[in-house]
Amino acid sequence: MAAMNVRGFILQASYRVISGPAGQVPVIHIHGRLEDGGTFLVRDDRQRPHFYIRAADAGRARPLRIPEPQPVDRRTFDGEPVCRIEAETPSDIPAIRDRLHAAGIETFEADVRFAMRYLIERGIKGSCVIEGEAVPGKGITWVFDNPVIRPAMLTIEPRVFSFDIETDAKGEKLLAISMYAPGIDEVLIVDSSNREMPERAIRCENEYAALEKFCERVRVYDADVLTGWNIIDFDLSVLQRIAARVRHPFVLGRDSGPIRIRKPEGYFGSGQANVPGRLVLDGIDLLRGAFIRMDDYSLDAVARGVVGEGKAVHGDVRDRLGEIIHNYRNDLPAFALYARTDARLAYQIVEKLNVVQLALARSQLSGMTPDRVAASIASFDFLYLSELEHRRIVAPSVRSSDSSVYAAQQGGHVLEPIAGLHRNVWVFDFKSLYPSLIRTFNIDPLSYVANPAATDDLIQLPGGAFRREPAILPRMLDDLFPRREAARKAGDDIASNAIKILMNSFYGVLGTPACRFYNPALANSITGTGREMLLWSKRWFEAAGFVVLYGDTDSLFVHSGVDDPAAAQEQGRQLAVTLSAQIARYIEERWRVTSRLELRFEKLYSRLFLAQARNSTRGASKRYAGMRHGRDSAEFVGMEVVRSDWTPLAKQVQRELYQRLFTDQPVDVYLADVVRRLRVGEFDDALVYRKGLRKDAEEYTATTPPHVAAARKSSQPLGRTISYVMTTGGAEPIDNIQHPIDREHYVTKQVKPVAEPVLATLRLDFEKVIGDTRQMDLLGM
Known part of the structure; x- marks a missing residue:
């Protein structure tokens, strides 16, 4: 001792x-x-x-x-x-x-x-x-x-260990366990026929021997973090079942005790795994918890986007399971390479994106263990209860029935856009608006006064009244803001992102009935005051002679009226400083508090297209594209190009059309050529729809959307995302295409919708632009 x-x-x-x-x-x-x-x-x-x-x-x-x-x-x-x-x-x-x-x-x-x-x-x-x-x-x-x-306060370099398993079609028989970590790149292959093993492959007589060797590798490497792709809901769950069948103790932890796996709640939920002394951090959950958005969260798609390399497949990608089993029986080198690549890619993704370190950094901020930092309500709970502990104050219990009770809540305010194409548009935004409002107006569960007396000296906001004595949330944010600024200046992106995620979660948590501190008055005070700041700023710009084209929650799009982009850029910076000072003066005079709000000049769009709502003359909220001054490519918000349920073809066409619109290049010849090539089959690989199932395919009874119809025709085990094409026989999954592709569907349902807003701006008609091409195709010319 x-x-x-x-x-x-x-x-x-x-x-x-x-x-x-x-x-x-x-x-x-x-x-x-x-x-x-x-x-x-x-x-x-x-x-x-x-x-x-x-x-x-x-x-x-x-x-x-x-x-x-x-x-x-x-x-x-x-x-x-x-x-x-x-x-x-x-x-x-x-x-x-x-x-x-x-x-x-x-x-x-x-x-x-x-x-x-x-x-x-x-x-x-x-x-x-x-x-x-x-x-x-x-x-x-x-x-x-x-x-x-x-x-x-301590920073560590965790020991991360990635693994992946291969099984038969039913997920019942173990074929291999692949592992990857610094100094480890190997696969354990279950084989009782004494075949010669390929490079970096170890033969295991049976499933028991493979489990034994796997547990030994984890123990010797002494992993802090076990990771992989869908390892909780699939790999660990399957291994646990196999271990029970072959009566293997399956001890992966540092301490004695069984592995406990909690099943996912809801179709899109994720399970949780408890391995004594080690963290289990699934790669998919790490990305989602870090708000890293992907159109497709499959290992192959994410690896191609992040690492620049996909799965090691050589045959028909539509039948990967068939290829895996075929290679296991007939081509062990190919099988071993495929298995090892999966484990390596999962490791390289989480390493390159720093999502494990981000989870550890968030743990330091919120107090939650790294496998629970994405639980925003629990994180807020930990922080706020810690502060109440110092004050010797107790908080209400959360009752299960509370989560079903909602009071009316306001959202962020949106100004109707002035649809069309605009030049040299300033974009201003309030830096961390909601956290800044909490700091400025002392918005806090503890400072809230439900029934104020007329004589009370309170901060009166649209949603309620608040005491002036320093409260918990504002003090926490007063600490976090400079820490984030220091992290940004030091180039510590992990710490900066961890703090940003935590700060931005505060408003959402206060507006969630499942939180013990839920109070719609607090949420409405934040959004209501944010609305007032947005409208006050709009009036200020208009009084100065500018036209406000659009506004959304914390940002304003203002037409500069300046022809020279460089001059417009400089004037935008100056106006942001001036307006921030004016807002501070207004807040001080009206509420007698010190403003923490900062309006920033975010960017200048040399060209900005504000879309029109479908089947309406009104502008569409949260849908625009712009060419930023000094940049070569267009930016998109809310458009089809950034939505996962549109085809790669639609995204490609939309991106090119706006690029041409913003750089004064013709669009009609390009569009006609796209439709011609689409009709002759040149873009067939870009016609795949991907859409997630929100429940099991059999549970859709009222209606049958195309992706559900495709899911029911699939010959492979279903995942959460269905990949399908539209054929003359309807929607069909890519693993079971039985009819010719309906290319006219893609002309009218994919190309035409993304093209029409651009064509309308240029006073062109879609049918006329592509009409000659279609006639020539029909005549065989």
């Missing part, structure tokens, strides 16, 4: 219930990586599960067969004293809480997770100092029992 004082990064926080002489005792388990590269486990049996009720309700609560309420030095938001109710184990809490709720007694913090409360009460977010006696552990460098742990 050694006395130690070390720093570590927390990878996992959980608990176990141990039976002892005094009964069952919950023991906190915290796993992590030490600063020196070793690993640690903190075990603490001193924490007791508890929650609170009002002291005034203690008398009514006692007859309900609950533990004796104990007075404590804490109060509710309204200043009422509370009592603490302590249970033997965390699993006892729900029944006690439900009896109290059934009796009409409100509880406080009765839903807070046991291990999270342990960290909240100690103010620990991501990293900690551990001080106490330690002993060497089995598979763990040091084990601490009941040490002192305190907050710390």
Whole structure:
């Protein structure tokens, strides 16, 4: 045993219930990586599960067969004293809480997770100092029992280990497990026929032997993070089933204990996996949690976009499963290369995009373990409850029924666009508008006053009134803003992005009924005041003689009226500074608070096209394309080119048409040529639709959209995204095309819709532009 004082990064926080002489005792388990590269486990049996009720309700609560309420030095938001109710184990809490709720007694913090409360009460977010006696552990460098742990700041380089499995068509028989990490690039192939193995392939006599070797590789490499593509819902789940069938213990963790997999909730939900002492971070979830948008989240599509390399397939890509099984039986080198490539690509994607490091950085900010940082409500909960802990204030419990109750909420304000093609347009935006409004006007659950008196000196906003004393959220944002600015100046994109994601989540969380701090008055105060700032700025520009072409939530598009782009650019910068000062003066005079709002000159569009709404003369919100001054390619917002449910052909045509429109090149000859080539089959590879199923294909009963019809015809196991083409026989999946492609469908439903807005601007007609070409095709000329 050694006395130690070390720093570590927390990878996992959980608990176990141990039976002892005094009964069952919950023991906190915290796993992590030490600063020196070793690993640690903190075990603490001193924490007791508890929650609170009002002291005034203690008398009514006692007859309900609950533990004796104990007075404590804490109060509710309204200043009422509370009592603490302590249970033997965390699993006892729900029944006690439900009896109290059934009796009409409100509880406080009765839903807070046991291990999270342990960290909240100690103010620990991501990293900690551990001080106490330690002993060497089995598979763990040091084990601490009941040490002192305190907050710390620490950055580590996690050991990431990627894997992928190959199975038979039904996902029942294991064919191979591929692995990739620094120093590891190999595949374990299940083969009882004693065939010669290709390069970097290891023969395993049976499934048991493959599982044994896989667990050994993970243990020897000592992975902090297990990753891959869809590994929770597929790979780990399949391996767990196979391990049960062949009676393999399948111990992947640093500590004893089974792998626990929680099934996904909802068709687009993701499962969660708990491996003792290690994080399981699925590549798809890492990208989505980091708000990295992809049209297609398949490994092949993402790898091609990020790494510049796809899956190692050589046959018909429409039948990859058939090729895998064929190669397993007849071409082991090709099979091994395919399997190894999958594991490597998953590793390279998360490495290049820095999404694992981003998860760790977000953990340091929010206090959530890295596998839960994408849970914005839980992250907000952790931060706000930590601050309430310092103030000795308790928060309401979340009731399951709360999530179904919505009050009217305003969204961001949108100004109707002036549709058409415009030159030299300024774009101004409020930097981090909603967080800045929270800071400026002290918007906070604790500062909100539900029934203000006429004599109260409050900040009156469209949604409600707020006290002037410094509150929790504004103070948190006052800390985060300069930290993000410092990270940006230092070139630390990971830290900057982590802070941005956290700050931007605050408004959304306050407007979500599933959050314990949900209050529509807070959300409406933010959006309502944002609307007022947008309209006040619009009036300011108009009073100065400018035309505001469009506005959306935090941005304004203003026609400069200046012919020289360079001069317009400089004037835009000056106007942003002037208007920011004017807004600050207005806010100070009206509300007697210091403005934290900053209007920025974001960019100058030398050409801007504001689209018209379909079948209307009105401008379309959130749909525009522009050529930025000094850039060579057009930018698109809300147009078909940035939507995943339009074909590659439509996107290609739209991009080229606007490029030509903005650079004064003819569009008619190009468009006629596209339609001609489309009709003769030159673009068949660009005609694939991709659309996600929101539920199982069989569950669509009221209507049958094309992608559902295609899904029902597929000969392959279905994923969440269906790839199909329109044929003369209707929608058909690309793995089972039985009829000729209906190319006229693509002329009228893909090319024509993206072309017509450009043609209308140039006073051209689609049928006339392509008509001669069509006639020549019909005559065989």
